[in-house]
Amino acid sequence: DVKVTQSSRYLVKRTGEKVFLECVQDMDHENMFWYRQDPGLGLRLIYFSYDVKMKEKGDIPEGYSVSREKKERFSLILESASTNQTSMYLCASTFGGIYNEQFFGPGTRLTVL
């Protein structure tokens, strides 16, 4: 079974803090993704990575950065958290090819106070 794990289910941080969200997958997928999910907006892509040390901006990268030092791990970094980054964050991974579904982690609900 494919497993995508995220470091926390719930996280509460203060404005201005640096926040790390970790994602690990165990299926040797080349591609990994970070999304944020907000009511009425669906899932929006923040960043994705198609290989180790490679990263590409998604639709809403402002205020975020990512790191992929190992194939199985993809980290999302909020350099200076702000209240408008309060959201559900979902990590996903997949093989290449349009026919392959993405496998998702359980999500991290981040609250920035």
Add this chain to the structure above:
Amino acid sequence: AQKITQTQPGMFVQEKEAVTLDCTYDTSDPSYGLFWYKQPSSGEMIFLIYQGSYDQQNATEGRYSLNFQKARKSANLVISASQLGDSAMYFCAMREGGFDGNKLSFGAGTTVTVRA
């Protein structure tokens, strides 16, 4: 421009009845894949069904079927014989070809509530 449009924010369905969730998409790429995911209140995204742009037949997976109308750019999900456990949010998503072909574009989702 919105690539995936789901026009039904919420729906109620009686247990054992069928329900159709609408999804329209926008792409000029001849090669693409369409996906439906279910998200229960627990938050995990569960893959339900896939339809490729070149597939001749509509996809089916158990009680889920996809009504694919390519000319209308429509990929509606049909859930037959609804169960209480089908209550969840449902997302339609599209994956296009090319370098960006690993990305998924999601709709806003439809919340389904199944009534006993």
